[in-house]
Amino acid sequence: MVVEAPSEFETQDLLINVGPQHPSTHGVFRMVLEIDGEVVKDLVPYIGYLHRGAEKLCENNDFRQGIGYMDRTEYLAAHNAELSYVMAVEALGEIEVPERAQWIRMILCELNRISSHFMFLGAFGIDVGVFGTPFIYAWRERETIIDLFEEISGDRMMYAYFRAGGLAWEVPANFENRVREVLASAQQGVKDFDGLLTENEIFIARTKGVGFISAEDAIEMGMSGPTIRASGVPLDIRKTEPYLFYDQLDFEPITANGGDVFDRYIVRLQEISQSIDLIGQCLERLQPGPITPERMPRMLRLPEGEAYIRTEAPRGEYGVYMVSKGGNKPHRLKVRSACLSNLQVLKQMSVGQYVADAIIILGSIDIVLSEVDR
Amino acid sequence: MKGILKSMMVTASTFARKPVTREYPESHRELPERDRAFPLLLWDEDINEPFCTGCHACERACPVECMTVIMKDNPNHTAHDGPSKRRKIIDSFYIDYGRCMRCNICVEVCNFEAIAMNNTWQGHETSVYDRSDLVMDLPQLLAESKAGEIQEWVAE
Amino acid sequence: MSTEIFGIENVNVWVDGLIRVLLIVGFMTVVVMGLIYGERKILARFQQRLGPTRTGPMGLLQSVADALKLVGKEDLRPRNADPWTFELAPYLVFVPVFLGFVIVPFVLDWQIRILELGLLYFVAITGVNIVGWIMAGWGSDNRYAMIGGMRAAAQGISYELPLVLALVSVAMVVEVPLADGEVARGSLNLNEIVASQHEVPNIVWQPLVVVVFFIAGLAELNRTPFDIPVGESEVVGGPFVEYSGIRWSMFFLAEYAALLIMSLLFAAVFLGGWAWPAGIFTDEDWPRWAQALLVAGKASIFVFMVFWVRASVPRLRIDQLMGFSWKILLPLMLAQVMVNGLVLVYDWPEIILTVVGLIGIVALFAMVDRAVRQPRQRPASAAQLQSEAV
Numbered sequence: 016m017v018v019e020a021p022s023e024f025e026t027q028d029l030l031i032n033v034g035p036q037h038p039s040t041h042g043v044f045r046m047v048l049e050i051d052g053e054v055v056k057d058l059v060p061y062i063g064y065l066h067r068g069a070e071k072l073c074e075n076n077d078f079r080q081g082i083g084y085m086d087r088t089e090y091l092a093a094h095n096a097e098l099s100y101v102m103a104v105e106a107l108g109e110i111e112v113p114e115r116a117q118w119i120r121m122i123l124c125e126l127n128r129i130s131s132h133f134m135f136l137g138a139f140g141i142d143v144g145v146f147g148t149p150f151i152y153a154w155r156e157r158e159t160i161i162d163l164f165e166e167i168s169g170d171r172m173m174y175a176y177f178r179a180g181g182l183a184w185e186v187p188a189n190f191e192n193r194v195r196e197v198l199a200s201a202q203q204g205v206k207d208f209d210g211l212l213t214e215n216e217i218f219i220a221r222t223k224g225v226g227f228i229s230a231e232d233a234i235e236m237g238m239s240g241p242t243i244r245a246s247g248v249p250l251d252i253r254k255t256e257p258y259l260f261y262d263q264l265d266f267e268p269i270t271a272n273g274g275d276v277f278d279r280y281i282v283r284l285q286e287i288s289q290s291i292d293l294i295g296q297c298l299e300r301l302q303p304g305p306i307t308p309e310r311m312p313r314m315l316r317l318p319e320g321e322a323y324i325r326t327e328a329p330r331g332e333y334g335v336y337m338v339s340k341g342g343n344k345p346h347r348l349k350v351r352s353a354c355l356s357n358l359q360v361l362k363q364m365s366v367g368q369y370v371a372d373a374i375i376i377l378g379s380i381d382i383v384l385s386e387v388d389r
Numbered sequence: 390m391k392g393i394l395k396s397m398m399v400t401a402s403t404f405a406r407k408p409v410t411r412e413y414p415e416s417h418r419e420l421p422e423r424d425r426a427f428p429l430l431l432w433d434e435d436i437n438e439p440f441c442t443g444c445h446a447c448e449r450a451c452p453v454e455c456m457t458v459i460m461k462d463n464p465n466h467t468a469h470d471g472p473s474k475r476r477k478i479i480d481s482f483y484i485d486y487g488r489c490m491r492c493n494i495c496v497e498v499c500n501f502e503a504i505a506m507n508n509t510w511q512g513h514e515t516s517v518y519d520r521s522d523l524v525m526d527l528p529q530l531l532a533e534s535k536a537g538e539i540q541e542w543v544a545e
Numbered sequence: 546m547s548t549e550i551f552g553i554e555n556v557n558v559w560v561d562g563l564i565r566v567l568l569i570v571g572f573m574t575v576v577v578m579g580l581i582y583g584e585r586k587i588l589a590r591f592q593q594r595l596g597p598t599r600t601g602p603m604g605l606l607q608s609v610a611d612a613l614k615l616v617g618k619e620d621l622r623p624r625n626a627d628p629w630t631f632e633l634a635p636y637l638v639f640v641p642v643f644l645g646f647v648i649v650p651f652v653l654d655w656q657i658r659i660l661e662l663g664l665l666y667f668v669a670i671t672g673v674n675i676v677g678w679i680m681a682g683w684g685s686d687n688r689y690a691m692i693g694g695m696r697a698a699a700q701g702i703s704y705e706l707p708l709v710l711a712l713v714s715v716a717m718v719v720e721v722p723l724a725d726g727e728v729a730r731g732s733l734n735l736n737e738i739v740a741s742q743h744e745v746p747n748i749v750w751q752p753l754v755v756v757v758f759f760i761a762g763l764a765e766l767n768r769t770p771f772d773i774p775v776g777e778s779e780v781v782g783g784p785f786v787e788y789s790g791i792r793w794s795m796f797f798l799a800e801y802a803a804l805l806i807m808s809l810l811f812a813a814v815f816l817g818g819w820a821w822p823a824g825i826f827t828d829e830d831w832p833r834w835a836q837a838l839l840v841a842g843k844a845s846i847f848v849f850m851v852f853w854v855r856a857s858v859p860r861l862r863i864d865q866l867m868g869f870s871w872k873i874l875l876p877l878m879l880a881q882v883m884v885n886g887l888v889l890v891y892d893w894p895e896i897i898l899t900v901v902g903l904i905g906i907v908a909l910f911a912m913v914d915r916a917v918r919q920p921r922q923r924p925a926s927a928a929q930l931q932s933e934a935v
Contacts, residue, residue, distance in 0.1 A: 029688055053863065080452035083492040144860025146769060148400060151592040155409055169425030169506065175492045183493070184544035187423070210399040214392035216917045217770055217859045223917075370692075371773070371862045390910045393858055400591045400857040410595040 028056060031370070035064050041138060041377070042384030046361075053369045058362045062355075065388040070348050077343040078104050078179060078315045085335075086173040088350055089386045091134055094120075094127040095328040097177040099335040102258065104179040106322040107339050108315065115304035116181035117259050122194065122297050123167075123176070124259075124326075125290040129201055130160040131329035132283045132290075135381045136208050139280060142378035143221055149211060156204035159197050166193065179315060181307040191298055198291050205287050213281070222277040226364040226376035229274060236363075237356045240331025241282045242380055246274035252327040264296050276379040283381070316343050323351075330354050330381055350389055354382040417510055422542045426512025427486050428495055428504050430479075430527070431541065432534040436472050438465055439531055440503035441479040447495035447504055455488035456495070457481075482530060486515055487523040497544075505541035507533065565657045569646050577801045578608035584852055591856035618790030623686050626787065630684030635788070635795040637677030641670045642802045649809045650735045652819055652836040663735040664712050667810070668705070671765065671803070675701040678774070681796075682784035693783025696863050697767065697774035703870040704764035704771075710878035711758040715747055715814055717885045718898070730889055739818035746817035750898045753881055753905035755815050757874055759850065762807045764870070766800065769855040773863055804851065805844075812843035873912050877905055 028049050035043045043064035049057040069088050073081040085100045086093040098120060105112060133153040140149025161171045167186050168176035176183050187193075212218050228238075230246045243250055251268035253261040269285045271278035317339045325334035331353025338347040357380050365373045411418060431440050443460025461480035465471035495504050506512070511533060517523055533539050582597065582605065589596035597604030622631065648663040650656050660666055675698050682694015720741045721729045732738060738747075748755050764771040774783040785796050812818055819836040861869070884901050887893070 029692075031688055031692075076452045080450070080492075080494060083452055083490050140859075144769065144772075145858065146588065146855055148403075148592050148856050151594060152403075155593060158409075165424060166421040167423070169421075169423040169493070169508075170491065173490070173492075175494075183497075207399055207403070211396050211857065212859075215396045215859065216390060216392045216913055217861055219392070220865055220917045221859055221862060369862060369864070371860075390913050396857040397853060400853065403593050404591050406593055408590070408595050409593050412595075412598065 033374075041382055044377075044382070044384055044387075046373075046377070048370065048373060050370055053371075055365050055368055055370060055373050058365050058373065060358065060361055062358070062384075062387050065384045067389070069389045070350060073348040074345060078317065078345065081345070081348070082175050082177065083173065085350075086175060087385060088352075088389050089328065089330075089333065089383060090172055091383050092127045092131040092329045093172065093174050094123045094177070095326060095333060097174065098124055099324050099326045099328075099333050100337075101177045101179050102324040102326070103322045103335045103337040104315070104317065106324055107320050107337060108179065108317045110180045111308055112181050113305045113308065114260075115302060116306045118297055118301045119182060119186060119306070120177065121259050121261070122294050122301075123164075125294050125297070126160055126163070126194070126197070128329045129287050129290050130157045132287050133157050133160075133201075133204065135283055135329075136212075136280075139375075139378045139381075140212065142375050143212075143218060145211075149208065152204060152207050152211070156201055159200045163193050163197050178307070180311050181305075185306055191301070194294065194298060198294060201287065201291055205284065205291075208284060213284070219277065221372075222275065222280065222375065222379075223273070224275055225368060225372045226276045226379060227274050228360055228364050232363065233274070233360070236360050238331065238360060239356065240327070240329070240353055241286060242279055242331065242357050244268060245271045245278035245282045247272050252325055252332055256325070258324075258326060260300075263300070264293055266293055276375055279379045279381075314343055316341065325351070328353055330383070330386070331357055333386075350386075352386045352389065354380075354384075354386045358382055358387060420508060420510065422508060422540070424506075424508040424512075425491050425493060426507040426509070427489055427491060427515065427525075428484060428530075429507050429512070429533055429539070430482065430530045431503055431505055431539070432531055434537075436465070438463075438473060438475070439479055439527075440501050441482065442475050442477045442501060442503070443479040443482070444477075444500065446498045446500060450494050450498040451489075452492060452494065453488045453490055455485045457483040479527065482527045483524055484530065485524045487520055502543060505539070505543070507539070508542060509533070509538065511538075562657070569657060570643070573643075573646060573802055573805065574798075576805060577798055578612070580801045580805060580848065581608045581611070581797075583848070587849065587852045588856050591853070612794065615790050615794040620791070621787070621789045623787050625686040627684040627686070630680040631787075634677050634681035634684055634784075635792045635799075637680060638674055639677075639795045639799040639802075641673040641677075642799045642806065644670050645803075645806045648735055649806060650739050650813050650818055651809070651840060652833050656736070659734065659736050662733050664716055664733040664738075667806075668709050668712065672701075672705060674799075674803075678784055681788070685784065685787040687787050690784045690786050693774045693786070697784060699863065700764055700767070700771060700774065700866060703867050704761045704874075707757050707870060707874040707878050708761035708765060710875070710882055711754045711761060712814065714754050714878065714882045714885050715751055717882070718750065718889060718895075735813055739813050739820050741820075742817035743820045746815065746821045748815045750895055750902070751815070751881075752899065752902035753877065753909070754902065756906055756909065757878060757881075758811065758815070759847075761870075761874065762811070763851065763854065764866070766803055766807060766851070768804075768851055770858045770861045771866055773860055773866065804848065808844040808847035808851075809840070811847045812840055816843040816846070818843070868916070869913075873909065873916065877909060877912075881905060 028051050031048045031050055033046045033048060035045045045061040045064070047059045047061070048055050067087075069084045073084050076084070082097055082100065085096045089096040104110070133156045137150040137153025140153075141147070164174060165171050167190070168174040168183070228242075228246055230243075230248045233243045233246045234248060239250060239252075247270055249268045249270050252258075254266075254268055266289060269282050269289060271282050319339060319341050321336070321338045323334055323336045325332050327333075332351065333353050334351030336347075336349040336351065337345050340346040361377060361380065364376050368376065432438075433440050442463075443458050445458050445460075448454075448456045448458045459480045459482075460477045463471070463473055463475050463478040465473040465478070466476055467474065468476075491506070493506060496506060515523070585607065586596035586604070597607035600606045600610045645667055647657045648660050648666055678697040678701065679694050682690045682692075682697070685691070716733050716738065717731050719730065719732045719738050721732045721737050723729050732741075763769075767774055785793055788796065819840055881902070885898065888895065888897055
C-alpha cells in the first residue's frame with residue numbers, strides 16, 4: 016500500500032510591524048509587512064506621524080514670516096526648500112533679484128545638496144549593516160559644511176537666510192576661502208566612502224538587483240530626483256527648466272542603467288562630486304555687487320495670482336504652489352513634496368524581495384519624514 | 390574579496406587619523422560672531438536704561454507670537470529733567486524661549502536696535518527643569534547686556 | 546585520589562578541579578569586561594572618535610557602570626512567554642561557553658583538565674549554544690525574536706561544518722612524539738597540538754584553513770558580517786529583544802566569553818600558543834608570566850581582526866550567508882582535508898601543504914567574486930508576486 020506524503024505544509028503568513036519607533040525608518044514612519052518565510056508579500060505604509068500643519072500655518076503668516084516654516088519642511092536641505100518659496104514670491108511680485116544674490120544662492124543650494132547626500136550615505140551605511148563607520152564619516156563631513164553655514168547665516172540647520180529679492184545680509188569676507196576649504200574636505204569624504212563601500216563585495220551582493228524599478232514605471236508614478244535618474248531617465252530640473260543661472264554652468268545629469276539600490280547609491284555619490292565641481296564654477300563667476308534690490312518695501316503686498324515654482328532639491332522635485340489674493344499673506348501655499356511621490360513606489364519595489372531588503376530599499380529612496388508629512 | 394580588504398584599508402587609515410571628538414562641556418567650540426541663539430535686549434550704558442521703547446514692532450512681526458510687550462511713560466525723559474530722549478520705555482517684556490524659532494525677524498524690524506540675538510554660549514545653554522522657567526522676563530533679558538558680556542552682531 | 550597544584554602536594558582531585566574552575570571564572574569575568582571596553586575604544590578609533598572617556602580614568606570603569614546598570618533594571622517577563630523555555634534559555638547559552646574553557650591551554654601544562662579529546666569536546670559543547678538561541682527566540686512570544694532565533698539556528702548549524710573541518714584538518718597533521726622515538730600523526734589533545742608547533746606554527750602549513758577558521762568563527766560568534774540574528778537595524782536585538790537586565794547581560798557576556806575562547810583557541814591551534822617561538826622548554830627557561838603574555842598577544846591579534854572587520858564590512862543576508870557556507874567554504878574544506886590526507890599517506894614534503902593552501906585562498910577569492918557578480922536568483926514565487934503587485 017502506498018501512502019502519499021502531504022505535498023505542502025500548511026503555513027501562515029506573518030504580519031510584521033516595522034513601527035514608528037525603529038532605528039532604521041529615518042524618522043517616524045510605519046510600514047506593515049506581510050511575509051511568508053523571508054519573502055515580502057505585501058507592504059502597507061502609514062505616514063502622518065510628523066504632520067505639523069506647515070502649509071496652514073503659512074496662511075496666517077506673511078511672506079517674510081513664512082520662511083521659518085519652509086526650513087522645517089525639509090530640514091536636511093533647508094536652503095533648497097527656502098529657494099522654492101522665495102522664487103514663488105518673486106514670481107508673483109515680479110521682483111528682480113541681483114546677480115550676486117543668485118550666484119550665492121546657487122552655491123549655498125549646492126553645498127546643501129552635498130551635505131544632504133552625505134547624510135544619505137551615512138544612514139544607508141547603517142541600514143546595510145556596517146556598524147557606525149559610514150555614519151561617522153558622513154557627520155564628519157557635514158560638520159564642516161554646517162560650520163560654514165553657521166558663519167554665514169547664524170544657524171546650523173534652520174537658516175532663514177533667503178529673502179524675497181535676494182539674501183538677508185551679505186556673506187562674510189572670507190567666504191570664498193572657506194568654501195574652498197569645505198570643498199577640499201568633502202572631496203576627501205567622497206574618497207573615503209568610495210573606498211569603504213563601492214567595491215565591497217558584501218555591499219555589492221546586498222544591493223545589486225534589489226529594489227528594481229524600470230524607467231517607464233518610474234515616470235508613470237511621478238518619481239523625480241536621483242531615484243529616477245538611477246533608472247536611466249535623465250530628468251534633472253536644473254537642465255530641463257533651468258532656474259537661477261544653471262543654464263550658464265557646464266554639467267550633465269548623472270544617470271545609471273540598473274534602477275536598483277546600488278545605482279541609487281552610485282548616482283548620489285557621483286552627484287556629490289558633480290556639486291563640488293559646480294560650486295567651483297560658481298565661485299569663478301561670483302562678482303561683488305548688491306544682494307537685494309534697491310527699493311524693497313517693508314511689508315510685501317503681492318498682486319492677485321498664482322505661481323508654481325519647482326526646483327531640484329536633493330531628493331527630487333520640490334515645488335511650491337502659491338495663490339495670492341492681494342494682501343500680505345498667501346491665500347494658499349501648497350508644497351509638492353518629492354519624498355511623498357517617491358515613497359509611492361515602495362510597495363512595487365519591495366514585494367517579492369526579502370525582509371532585510373525591504374529595509375534597504377526604504378533607505379535607498381532617501382526620504383525625510385518632515386517633507387512627506389509637512 | 391579584494392573589495393573587503395580595500396574597505397578594511399580605508400578603516401585602517403581612519404584609525405591613524407586624529408579623533409575629531411570635542412570633549413564638551415570641558416571644551417567649548419568658538420562660536421562665529423553671527424551665531425543665532427535666543428533673543429535678548431540691549432542696555433544703553435550711557436544713560437543707564439534699555440534701548441527698548443516698547444513699540445510692539447517685534448511683537449507683531451514674530452511668526453510664533455512668543456513675545457508680550459508693555460510700555461510705560463519714561464520717568465527719565467528730558468521733560469522730567471532726565472538725560473533720555475525716549476518718551477516711552479519698556480515696562481515689561483516676556484519672551485517664551487520655548488516658542489521662539491530664532492528666525493531673526495524681530496531683530497530686523499526693530500527701529501531702535503534694541504533687540505539682538507545672543508551669540509554666546511549662554512544663549513545656547515538654557516536648559517531648565519520646568520518648562521515655565523523658559524519664559525524670560527525683562528531683568529533676565531537685560532542681564533547679559535548690563536554685565537557687558539554681549540558683543541552683538543548687527544547686519545548692515 | 547590526590548594530585549598537586551601550584552606545588553602543594555596531595556590535594557584532593559575534586560578540590561583541585563574546583564580551585565582551577567574558580568580561578569578561570571574570575572579571570573574570565575575580568576577579561577570579558579576588558580574586552581567589552583576594548584571593543585568600544587577600538588571601534589571608536591576606527592571611526593575617528595574617542596570611545597568611553599567619562600567613567601573612571603580614560604573610561605576604564607565603563608563596563609562596571611554597564612554591569613551596575615543592568616543589575617538595577619526591572620526584570621520584565623512577557624505575559625505569554627513560555628515559562629520554562631524563557632527562563633532556561635540564558636543558561637543554555639551561557640553555561641556551554643563556560644564549559645568550553647575547560648580545555649583551553651593557557652600556559653605550559655596548565656589547563657583545567659587536559660583532555661585527550663579536547664577539540665572534539667570543544668566542538669560538541671559549542672553546539673549546545675544553538676539550542677539556547679532557539680529557546681530564547683521561541684519562548685519570548687515575539688515575532689521579531691522568533692525570526693531572529695530561527696536565523697541564528699540556521700546560521701549556527703551551517704557554519705559548524707567548515708569550523709569543524711578546519712579543526713580536523715589541523716588535527717590530522719599534528720606530530721606527536723611517542724616514547725620510542727617514533728612520530729605519530731594526528732591528535733585532538735590541545736596540549737600536544739601546541740607542543741608540536743615548537744618550530745613552525747601551523748599557520749605556515751595551513752593558510753587556507755586559517756582564513757576559513759576566521760570566517761567560520763565570526764559566524765559562530767554571530768559577529769559582523771554574520772550578525773543578522775542580532776541585526777540592530779532590522780530586528781532590533783533578535784532573539785534577545787524581550788530580555789532585560791541581568792538575563793540580557795548573560796547573553797552579552799556569553800558572546801564575549803565565546804570570543805575569548807575562540808581567540809585563545811586560535812592562538813593555540815594556529816599561532817603556536819606558548820610553544821612558538823620559545824621551543825621546548827621548562828618553566829625555568831621561560832617563566833609562566835612570559836608564556837601568558839605570549840599567548841595573550843597572539844589572542845589579541847584575533848580579537849583585533851574581529852573588531853576591524855566589524856567596523857568595515859556590511860551585513861550579509863541570511864540566504865547569502867548560507868550559500869557562502871554550503872557552496873564555497875564546505876567544498877574548499879573538504880578539498881583541504883583530502884590534500885592533508887594524501888600528504889600524510891604518501892609522505893610528501895610538507896611544503897605542498899603551504900602551496901595548496903595559498904592556491905586555495907586564491908580560489909576562495911575567485912569563487913566569492915564570481916558569486917557576487919552573478920545576477921541574483923530569485924525564487925519563482927517572488928517574481929510572480931512582483932508582477933502581480935504592479
